[in-house]
Amino acid sequence: MFPINQFENIQTPFYYYDRQLLQQTLDVINREAAKHPGFCVHYAVKANVDPTVLDIIRQSGLGCDCVSGGEVDTCLKVGFEASKIVFAGVGKADWEINLALDADILCFNVESLPELEVISQLAAAKGRTARVAIRVNPNVDAHTHKYITTGLSENKFGISMEMLDDVLAKASAMPNIELVGLHFHIGSQLLELQPFEMLCNRINELQDKIEAKGIRLKSINVGGGLGCDYEDPDKNPIPDFASYFDCYARHLQLRPGQELHFELGRSVVCQMGSLITRVLYVKHGINKKFVILDAGMSDLIRPALYQAHHRLDNISADAASQQTDTYDVVGPICESSDCFGTDEQLPVTKRGDLFAIRSAGAYGQIMASQYNCRRIPSSLVL
Ligand code: LLP
Numbered sequence: 001m002f003p004i005n006q007f008e009n010i011q012t013p014f015y016y017y018d019r020q021l022l023q024q025t026l027d028v029i030n031r032e033a034a035k036h037p038g039f040c041v042h043y044a045v046k047a048n049v050d051p052t053v054l055d056i057i058r059q060s061g062l063g064c065d066c067v068s069g070g071e072v073d074t075c076l077k078v079g080f081e082a083s084k085i086v087f088a089g090v091g092k093a094d095w096e097i098n099l100a101l102d103a104d105i106l107c108f109n110v111e112s113l114p115e116l117e118v119i120s121q122l123a124a125a126k127g128r129t130a131r132v133a134i135r136v137n138p139n140v141d142a143h144t145h146k147y148i149t150t151g152l153s154e155n156k157f158g159i160s161m162e163m164l165d166d167v168l169a170k171a172s173a174m175p176n177i178e179l180v181g182l183h184f185h186i187g188s189q190l191l192e193l194q195p196f197e198m199l200c201n202r203i204n205e206l207q208d209k210i211e212a213k214g215i216r217l218k219s220i221n222v223g224g225g226l227g228c229d230y231e232d233p234d235k236n237p238i239p240d241f242a243s244y245f246d247c248y249a250r251h252l253q254l255r256p257g258q259e260l261h262f263e264l265g266r267s268v269v270c271q272m273g274s275l276i277t278r279v280l281y282v283k284h285g286i287n288k289k290f291v292i293l294d295a296g297m298s299d300l301i302r303p304a305l306y307q308a309h310h311r312l313d314n315i316s317a318d319a320a321s322q323q324t325d326t327y328d329v330v331g332p333i334c335e336s337s338d339c340f341g342t343d344e345q346l347p348v349t350k351r352g353d354l355f356a357i358r359s360a361g362a363y364g365q366i367m368a369s370q371y372n373c374r375r376i377p378s379s380l381v382l
Contacts, residue, residue, distance in 0.1 A: 002274070002315045002356060003382055012354070013277040013295035015365045015379040017053055021272040022361075025238050026060040029268065032241040036249045038258060042086055044224050044265030045071045047362040052381040053269060054078045063106070065224075065263035069096030076103055086221065086261070088135065088183065090115075090156055097122050101130060108132045109183040109221065111158055113167055116177065123176035133181040133221055134159055134167055138202040142187030142195045142225065145306045157185070161206065168215060179215070181261075182206065185223025188266060193247045196225070200251035207253065221261035222248065228270040230310055230359045239267040266362040273361020275300050275377070276315075279353040280332065289327045291349050296331025297338040298371040300357060300364050304337040310360060312341050316353040323348045329355075333372055 007016070033039040042063040045054070049071070055078055057064075063084030066072045069092075075085055087100050088109035097119055100108065110116045110132045123130040137158035159167050171179045186199055203220060210217065226244050229236035244267075254260055277295035284290075302308040312329050325348050331338040340357060368376045 002276075004315060004354065006380075006382060007276055007354060010276075010380060011378075013275055013293070013299050013377045015050075015360065015377055016274050016276050016356070017050060017269075017361060017379060017381040018272045018274075019052075019056065019381050021237055022053065022056055022269065023060075025268060025272065026057065026062070028238050028241050029062070029264070030060060032245050033262075036245055036260075038254060038260050039245060039248075040259055040261045042084070042261060042263045043268055044263045045075060046366065047265035048269045048273070048364070048366055049074055050365065050379050050381065051078060052379075053361075057268065062268075063261075065265075069093065069099045072096070072100050072103065072105065082106070086133075086183075086263070088185075088263075092119075094118065094122060098126075101126055101128055104128075106131065107180055107219075107221075109135045110171075111135045113159070113163075113170065116167065116171055116174070120174045120176045129176050129178050131178045131180045132171060133183040133219065134164065134171065134179070135183040135185075136161060136164055136206065138184055138186065138199055138206075140186045140195055140198045140202060142190050143192070145189065145308075158183075161202075164206070165209075165213070168210065168213075172215060179217070181217045181219035181221060182210075183221040183223070185263065186225060188225050189227040190225045191227040193243060196222075196244070196247050197251050200248060204251075204253045207255070211255075216255070217258065219259040219261055220252070220254070221263065222252075224263040224265050224267070226264060226267040228266055228359060228362075230308065233271050233311060233358045237271045239271075241267070268362075270359050270362035273364055274356040274358050275310075275360045275364060277355050277357060279314075279349055279351055279355065281351060282327075282349055289325060291327045291329045291344075291346070291355075293329065293331055293340070293355060295355075295357065295377070296333035296372075296374070297335060298333060298369050298374045299331075299377045300340075300360055301367050301369070302360075302363060303340050304335070309341065311358040312344055312346065313356045313358060314347050314349055314353050315356045325349070333374075
């Protein structure tokens, strides 16, 4: 299923993106979202900005969710309409806000009162009105890795529910601000729907309170977070979008005409990507055998940073022999955390074999670094 003959002349490590799987995933997203009036899907660009990938996503009609001026700029250059771009982030610099104001993006997701004041001032200086959604920290536990949970009150994200009334009142009174909605994002790589259901309940309570004060909101944005099956990407190549959207349709009380926005990152691009890497050495230790790859934590940092495990497949033809052995699979970088797997049961492996580190389409290439003066891996979209 990997087009290995097309990999032979490409310098490893590189990211391989499966165009067909990406398209199928987008088709499912569009089909399932269309069943629910008012559902609008944005792609969380932070997951992967490969130009070909972005273009395929743009052509499928998704909007985008950006978290920096650089991302807004990238999306505009790829041809996303400004009217489909939302911009979040706790620390938006003035130049980033100005860039987004000049482009007239759909909405700023505002994370603090000082930020709201700065957006208002910068919009006033341009004689513009900025559409904003207030990011609320709903204090919902996403039960995911602590580095990627964002909806608890001890996180830096959003405005706490206790302070929301004050911020909404101030936002409504600012002349260069149009308050359009509320924004939420509770965390990433959620494999159960229950936290999303809790989020819906929170939003319902908040909406009741806000409406009692006479404020009507055009849209609710619930962020992203739908997880992927890293252990068995072949069994679950496309996340269960039907159940995900259905959860929101059943539990969130949208008001008539109100839009519900999603910001899906990982679930759109994760499974279509693999990091393709070559075995440099098979090293025999005293109690262990190590497979040493030419890809390391500079190419894919998720295992080192989040203790994430990606499925490791030896995709070389010789590996078809059924004999297996137990290996630790590591990279070449001078850090012990540069390890992709311990005690992996793999086909007997030799120097020169190609490995696919699976489910690496999201937060892979984009988080690569030049640590150890290594090059940023290239990509191949087929
Ligand atoms: N919206 C907001 C406001 C976000 O902060 C994020 C992700 C998303 C949407 C998209 O979430 P997704 O659908 O991809 O779960 N580097 C980490 C993930 C960090 C996610 C940050 N925020 C990883 O490799 O697991």
